[in-house]
Structure formats: C-alpha cells, structure tokens
Amino acid sequence: MSSQLATTPLHAWHQEHGARLVEFAGYDMPVQYASIVAEHQATRTAAGVFDISHMGRLRFDGPRADQLLDHLLTRRVVDMQTGQVRYSLLCNEEGGILDDVLVSCLESPSGKNYFLLVVNASNRSKIVRWLQPHLADFPDVEYHDVTDATAMIAVQGPRAIELCKPLLPASVLSLGYYRAKVTEQMGKPCIVSRTGYTGEDGLELIVKSEDAPRVWENIMMAGRSFGVQAVGLGARDTLRLEAGMPLYGHELDETMDPYQAGLGFACNLKDRRFIGCDALEKKSKDTTLRKRVGLILEGRRAARQGADVLDSDGRILGQVTSGSFSPTVDKPIAMAYLDPSVAVIGTSVDIDIRGTKVAASIVSLPFYKKS
Amino acid sequence: MSIIPEELRYLESHEWVHVSNETPGIATVGISAFAVAELTDLVFMALPKVGQSVSAGHEFGEVESVKAVSPMYSPVSGTVVEIHSELVNNLESLSVDPYEGGWIMKVQMSDPSELARLLDWTTYKHQCDNA
Numbered sequence: 001m002s003s004q005l006a007t008t009p010l011h012a013w014h015q016e017h018g019a020r021l022v023e024f025a026g027y028d029m030p031v032q033y034a035s036i037v038a039e040h041q042a043t044r045t046a047a048g049v050f051d052i053s054h055m056g057r058l059r060f061d062g063p064r065a066d067q068l069l070d071h072l073l074t075r076r077v078v079d080m081q082t083g084q085v086r087y088s089l090l091c092n093e094e095g096g097i098l099d100d101v102l103v104s105c106l107e108s109p110s111g112k113n114y115f116l117l118v119v120n121a122s123n124r125s126k127i128v129r130w131l132q133p134h135l136a137d138f139p140d141v142e143y144h145d146v147t148d149a150t151a152m153i154a155v156q157g158p159r160a161i162e163l164c165k166p167l168l169p170a171s172v173l174s175l176g177y178y179r180a181k182v183t184e185q186m187g188k189p190c191i192v193s194r195t196g197y198t199g200e201d202g203l204e205l206i207v208k209s210e211d212a213p214r215v216w217e218n219i220m221m222a223g224r225s226f227g228v229q230a231v232g233l234g235a236r237d238t239l240r241l242e243a244g245m246p247l248y249g250h251e252l253d254e255t256m257d258p259y260q261a262g263l264g265f266a267c268n269l270k271d272r273r274f275i276g277c278d279a280l281e282k283k284s285k286d287t288t289l290r291k292r293v294g295l296i297l298e299g300r301r302a303a304r305q306g307a308d309v310l311d312s313d314g315r316i317l318g319q320v321t322s323g324s325f326s327p328t329v330d331k332p333i334a335m336a337y338l339d340p341s342v343a344v345i346g347t348s349v350d351i352d353i354r355g356t357k358v359a360a361s362i363v364s365l366p367f368y369k370k371s
Numbered sequence: 372m373s374i375i376p377e378e379l380r381y382l383e384s385h386e387w388v389h390v391s392n393e394t395p396g397i398a399t400v401g402i403s404a405f406a407v408a409e410l411t412d413l414v415f416m417a418l419p420k421v422g423q424s425v426s427a428g429h430e431f432g433e434v435e436s437v438k439a440v441s442p443m444y445s446p447v448s449g450t451v452v453e454i455h456s457e458l459v460n461n462l463e464s465l466s467v468d469p470y471e472g473g474w475i476m477k478v479q480m481s482d483p484s485e486l487a488r489l490l491d492w493t494t495y496k497h498q499c500d501n502a
Contacts, residue, residue: 031438032411032438034411035411035412036411036412036436036437036438037412037437234437234438238437299415300414300415300435301414301415301417301435302414302415302435302437302440304440324437324438325412325414325415325435325437327437332414354440
C-alpha cells in the first residue's frame with residue numbers, strides 16, 4: 001500500500017476481515033472480502049453493507065444555499081422540501097457532465113435547513129476547485145467539505161430496512177424513497193437517506209468519523225441472523241451495472257451530455273438559469289449523438305470498457321463503457337454508447353473482445369429490477 | 372498420475388507444470404491454488420487448440436473472473452496435444468482441485484531443458500507468501 005493513499009475510518013475493520021484492498025480515487029478501499037459473486041448475491045437476497053466513506057460530502061448552510069446550488073445543478077433545487085433528496089448533474093458551460101450527485105435538503109437539530117451534496121470520490125477535488133468562484137459570488141453561503149470528518153455506510157438489500165430496526169428510530173425507517181433525515185444512532189448524530197446504488201431498497205448513513213466503526217459493527221451484528229455481508233467495490237460495481245446506473249469515468253464524463261446518457265430527467269430547463277443551461281437546451285434537441293444502451297452478450301466472456309461495438313459489416317457503432325459478468329442475469333452484460341440509428345432495443349450487434357467477435361443484443365435498462 | 376503441488380515447477384505468473392515419468396516428453400499445465408484464490412469468481416477460460424504451438428513465457432490462453440481478465444502463460448515450449456475442455460464449463464472445480472482435476476493442457480515439449488528454469492515449490496511458495 002502506498003503511504004499517500006487516504007483511508008476511511010473503517011479501514012482497520014476491512015484489514016481485520018480479510019478484505020483485498022485496492023487504490024480507488026486516492027483511497028485504499030476494499031474491492032472484495034471473499035467473493036464478488038457471494039457479496040453481490042447477499043445484497044440481492046438479504047443485505048449488504050458498504051463502506052462508501054470515500055464519496056465526497058459537501059455541506060452548504062445559509063438562507064441562500066438553495067440559490068447557489070440551483071445555479072450549479074441541472075436539477076431544480078429552490079423548490080426542494082426539507083427531507084427531499086434529488087439525483088442531479090453538474091455540467092460545464094458546454095453541457096458536458098462534470099459529476100453526478102445527490103443533493104439533500106436537511107434540517108439541522110437547531111431547526112435550520114441546509115443542503116448536502118454527495119459527489120463522486122474521483123471528482124471531489126475537481127468539484128471543490130470548480131466551486132470556488134461560485135462560492136465567492138455567494139459570500140453569505142457557508143460551505144464545508146465534511147468528507148474527512150464523516151463516514152458513509154450503505155445498507156442495501158431486501159432485508160436492509162428490517163435489519164436496521166433495532167438501530168434506528170421508526171420514524172426514519174418509514175422514510176420514503178429518496179427521502180432523508182437527520183437523526184441519532186445510539187445518541188450520536190446520523191443522517192439517514194433512503195437512497196443507494198444497487199437497485200435494491202436500502203439506506204445510506206452518514207455519521208461522524210469517530211462513530212463509524214461502532215455503527216458498522218452494530219449493523220453487522222444486527223444483520224448476522226439476516227445473512228448480512230460486508231460488500232466491496234467489486235460487487236458495488238456489478239450491482240449498479242445490473243441496475244443500469246451510470247458510473248462517472250465510464251458512462252459519464254465531460255465529453256458526454258445528460259441527454260446522451262439517458263439522464264434528461266435530471267435536467268430542469270424550464271424557467272430557470274444554471275451553468276450549462278444554454279448548451280443543454282440545444283443538446284436536448286440533438287438526435288445525432290450516440291446514446292447509452294444496455295447489451296446482453298452471448299457466451300460467458302465479458303466486454304470491458306473501450307471494446308468496439310460493430311455492425312454485421314464490421315463498422316464501428318460505438319464503444320462499451322462498462323461490462324461484467326452479471327451474477328443475476330447469469331450472462332455477460334454491458335453498457336455502451338451507440339449511434340442513434342442502431343441504438344434500438346432488439347438490435348443485434350457484435351462486440352470486439354480482444355480480437356474475437358461476440359454477438360450481443362441491445363436490451364432495455366435496467367438489466368435487473370427489484371420485485 | 373498423481374500431481375502433488377510440492378513436486379511441481381512454477382512460473383512467477385502462477386502456472387504450474389508437471390511431467391510424469393511415464394510420459395517424459397509431455398508437460399501437463401495448470402494454474403496454482405494461489406492463482407485461483409486470487410482471481411475468485413471465475414466465469415470464463417479461453418484455451419488454445421490441439422496442434423497449436425505454445426512457447427515458454429508466452430500467453431497461451433486467458434482466464435476471466437467477474438472482476439478482470441488475466442492472461443495465462445505457458446511454462447514450456449512445444450505443441451498442444453490435449454485440452455481439458457470440460458474444465459471450461461466447470462471452472463468452480465478449480466477452487467477445490469486446481470492440480471489433479473484442474474489441469475488445463477498437455478504440451479509435447481520441444482525443449483525439456485526449459486523445465487530447469489522454472490521455480491521449484493519452495494521458491495514459488497516463498498513468492499506467494501510475500502505477495
């Protein structure tokens with residue numbers, strides 16, 4: 001392990017529990033504990049617990065925090081109610097995607113509203129830098145990067161809520177999807193958000209760094225009889241891929257716009273101005289750009305990022321952005337950006353996997369939907 | 372034929388080779404228990420064809436896990452004379468038995484002296500223990 005790598009407050013637990021650690025976005029993170037497939041299946045059938053403390057957490061306080069964020073985010077913020085969470089994008093002036101984020105409107109214990117932005121670990125420093133001139137335009141907004149002071153734990157799966165019953169107040173467990181609340185876990189502050197990145201029901205918890213190991217242990221203990229498993233980044237990736245969720249650096253980057261990515265729902269163009277809105281207005285009507293699609297492959301071999309997708313004449317239609325063997329579908333699956341003329345469900349294509357052509361067909365996303 | 376890990380020769384990249392006294396020109400090749408444990412969640416294996424040439428230290432196939440694709444290197448040079456084709460549909464068996472039942476290919480060696488350049492068990496195990 002390189003000494004430059006950052007660690008989360010749960011790093012010691014991961015080491016003690018045999019995690020294979022890899023560098024991810026500057027952090028030494030668990031990629032798997034024993035088996036990616038076992039962790040994946042535990043999350044689909046029971047519950048998985050994920051250390052996602054590497055994700056960036058940025059807090060905005062002050063009466064004009066909503067206006068600042070409304071200026072930055074593609075999604076409307078000024079009409080958000082206390083307890084609401086929204087998926088949004090941050091775009092540059094050209095409409096290219098800088099990051100995909102969750103924004104939450106929360107009420108502090110003192111009764112004041114504030115906003116929390118959860119950004120990708122890999123984009124945190126870029127976003128923090130990008131924020132600076134905009135923060136200067138809103139000098140009354142108080143901004144704190146609370147990433148290092150806190151930890152973030154996801155509990156995901158059909159039994160996730162049930163297993164958290166002894167740990168959290170009932171009022172929190174009855175929160176609706178994409179709702180969040182500031183509460184307490186055993187007398188310590190805790191933000192609970194009914195969100196996730198697996199396609200399952202579940203929660204994401206934000207606690208103080210020093211409380212994280214105890215909260216994690218409590219969850220593992222409470223989940224023992226449910227078959228809970230600690231889940232690494234390997235299964236986090238296969239779970240989100242099955243759920244058809246994009247990952248920054250794969251499906252999303254600054255050359256991609258939200259409409260190509262199928263994320264037009266996260267752009268509110270009407271009656272508001274925000275960074276990139278003019279470019280996005282044009283892009284929303286552009287039908288010539290490559291579109292994000294899902295692919296199911298024949299055989300057992302997975303297509304990885306960068307593999308060419310071809311038509312029957314060998315013409316390149318686009319590239320794979322993510323691919324893996326899918327434990328739930330029991331076939332290799334992939335997401336790709338393809339020419340709009342062929343980006344139609346049911347179309348057959350070939351994928352060039354290191355020189356071998358493998359047949360695939362375009363399917364609707366997600367690959368997996370919880371019952 | 373009985374294949375005992377302590378009696379095999381290895382590449383640093385975790386392929387093992389076994390030569391039995393009965394068929395001294397034929398090398399049986401597989402991947403070690405350490406490699407299988409490291410890879411985890413195997414889903415696919417690409418193998419050469421019978422009659423194909425392989426050369427020492429060069430890629431002869433690949434093994435794919437849920438996470439990644441890894442090349443497999445041949446410990447010896449020669450011609451492939453037999454492929455363990457059933458293994459491809461039964462990759463999980465490798466985690467139980469990567470040696471006896473987990474052999475991948477048999478090679479008619481063109482230069483058996485290459486065997487002397489491979490790692491013995493003690494050296495290979497030392498490498499794994501310090502990985």
